[in-house]
Amino acid sequence: MSAKNKASMVKAGVFFICLVPLIYLIWGLFTENLGANPVETLTRSSGLWALRFLLITLLVSPIRWYTGLTAVVKYRRMLGLYAFFYAFVHMLLYLGLDQLFNIHDIWKDIIKRPFITVGFISFILLLPLVVTSTNKMIKRLGGKRWKRLHRLTYLVASLSCLHFLMLVKADIREPVIYILLLLALFFVRFLHSFNKKKLVTR
Amino acid sequence: QLFKGLSNSPFSTEEEKTDFESITTYNNFYEFGTSKTDPALNATAFPDKFESWKVVIDGECEKPGTYDYDELIKPFSLEERIYRMRCVEGWSMVIPWIGFPLADLLKKAQPNANAKFVEFTTLYDPEQMPGQRRAVLDWPYVEGLRIDEAMNPLTLLSVGLYGKELLGQNGAPIRLVVPWKYGFKSIKSIVRIRFVEKMPQTAWMKANAREYGFYSNVNPNVDHPRWSQAKERRIGEFLKRKTLMFNGYGEQVADLYAGMDLKRYF
Numbered sequence: 479m480s481a482k483n484k485a486s487m488v489k490a491g492v493f494f495i496c497l498v499p500l501i502y503l504i505w506g507l508f509t510e511n512l513g514a515n516p517v518e519t520l521t522r523s524s525g526l527w528a529l530r531f532l533l534i535t536l537l538v539s540p541i542r543w544y545t546g547l548t549a550v551v552k553y554r555r556m557l558g559l560y561a562f563f564y565a566f567v568h569m570l571l572y573l574g575l576d577q578l579f580n581i582h583d584i585w586k587d588i589i590k591r592p593f594i595t596v597g598f599i600s601f602i603l604l605l606p607l608v609v610t611s612t613n614k615m616i617k618r619l620g621g622k623r624w625k626r627l628h629r630l631t632y633l634v635a636s637l638s639c640l641h642f643l644m645l646v647k648a649d650i651r652e653p654v655i656y657i658l659l660l661l662a663l664f665f666v667r668f669l670h671s672f673n674k675k676k677l678v679t680r
Numbered sequence: 681q682l683f684k685g686l687s688n689s690p691f692s693t694e695e696e697k698t699d700f701e702s703i704t705t706y707n708n709f710y711e712f713g714t715s716k717t718d719p720a721l722n723a724t725a726f727p728d729k730f731e732s733w734k735v736v737i738d739g740e741c742e743k744p745g746t747y748d749y750d751e752l753i754k755p756f757s758l759e760e761r762i763y764r765m766r767c768v769e770g771w772s773m774v775i776p777w778i779g780f781p782l783a784d785l786l787k788k789a790q791p792n793a794n795a796k797f798v799e800f801t802t803l804y805d806p807e808q809m810p811g812q813r814r815a816v817l818d819w820p821y822v823e824g825l826r827i828d829e830a831m832n833p834l835t836l837l838s839v840g841l842y843g844k845e846l847l848g849q850n851g852a853p854i855r856l857v858v859p860w861k862y863g864f865k866s867i868k869s870i871v872r873i874r875f876v877e878k879m880p881q882t883a884w885m886k887a888n889a890r891e892y893g894f895y896s897n898v899n900p901n902v903d904h905p906r907w908s909q910a911k912e913r914r915i916g917e918f919l920k921r922k923t924l925m926f927n928g929y930g931e932q933v934a935d936l937y938a939g940m941d942l943k944r945y946f
Contacts, residue, residue: 514705514716514916517918518771575918575920590903591903591906644906647769647906648887649710649814
């Protein structure tokens with residue numbers, strides 16, 4: 479097998495693995511294994527997977543810096559698009575099954591309930607990242623500007639964590655775990671840029 | 681123990697009952713954990729069969745006392761009441777409770793003129809209730825009703841559902857059911873009923889007074905900051921349905937709140 483074939487096989491493998499949560503949920507839905515409130519389970523799980531993929535996407539660069547595994551960067555776009563995909567499913571479930579696509583109700587809800595407002599903004603901010611995810615767009619924007627734009631991912635991840643924290647009634651353990659993970663990612667990034675600066679000035 | 685030959689109540693709804701499985705596996709009972717599936721897993725041996733359950737009735741009344749479970753329910757004839765249950769989180773069920781009106785018990789204790797409110801307390805026992813080992817709420821769980829709400833014929837003390845004794849996750853051995861209020865008002869596993877003069881501070885008011893008011897009547901026109909209360913998802917259904925004022929029990933309870941600003945007294 480040629481190296482190129484092998485690489486595309488791995489890519490297909492990663493693609494499929496990222497689909498597993500969705501397949502699992504659909505399977506659960508048809509075998510009635512999603513508990514007494516399947517819509518809640520679907521909404522919650524798709525939201526959680528969106529957040530998980532966001533964090534995994536943000537983990538790609540640190541892995542490259544600290545392990546030298548440069549190949550991981552090849553999967554970053556796919557992982558990011560999966561974050562959007564699960565966020566889209568999450569949004570669609572809310573718009574359709576909670577609000578029956580009633581624009582008036584949806585708008586009222588977004589304005590009135592802070593945790594929905596935050597979640598909605600977070601989703602909207604993902605859109606420019608998706609639109610500029612193609613090679614063509616990277617070229618058109620230029621690497622530097624594209625990179626700056628895509629730092630938005632950190633804001634989206636922060637807002638997503640906040641959205642999660644705000645929706646919990648009393649037991650905040652689960653969202654706090656995600657917030658700590660995100661802070662760790664921020665810290666790693668800070669360390670990296672600090673070290674880089676030191677190298678330059680020396 | 682099975683309950684048989686119970687009279688049905690004119691207060692019962694004709695709506696389709698939620699299945700037993702859902703009622704006993706999808707619960708908010710933080711004493712046994714904060715996820716919906718925790719109570720069914722952690723309350724299998726609750727309450728301890730070898731210890732008698734005691735309920736204290738005291739405060740502003742002529743005949744206070746401590747009763748064990750059998751003594752407490754013996755004087756009353758049990759009936760089945762099929763009630764709608766609306767959770768503050770936006771979901772609902774239809775549950776065939778077994779119980780007797782709270783008013784019957786309260787009258788026996790002869791509340792005096794100072795008894796303006798009734799305060800209820802859940803058992804505090806972290807040995808049996810693992811959720812109490814963490815300070816998610818200020819334990820023990822406390823709830824309250826105004827005395828006229830407590831005396832309303834709809835207000836039920838329940839000891840069973842679907843013809844069987846209550847399971848731990850549903851608030852065994854004895855719990856309150858107030859069908860026109862959000863579910864958290866229907867306090868579970870009660871050990872104390874106290875007549876008081878001042879409005880009790882409930883567990884959820886202590887946790888977040890802005891979100892959880894003392895009255896907490898089901899009201900589609902007053903939104904909760906997290907959940908729009910206009911609609912609800914009936915367990916077993918996919919799409920949401922409209923929430924009814926006082927959960928559809930306005931005919932029996934609207935008078936209790938005549939002239940009150942329900943946006944202020946939420």
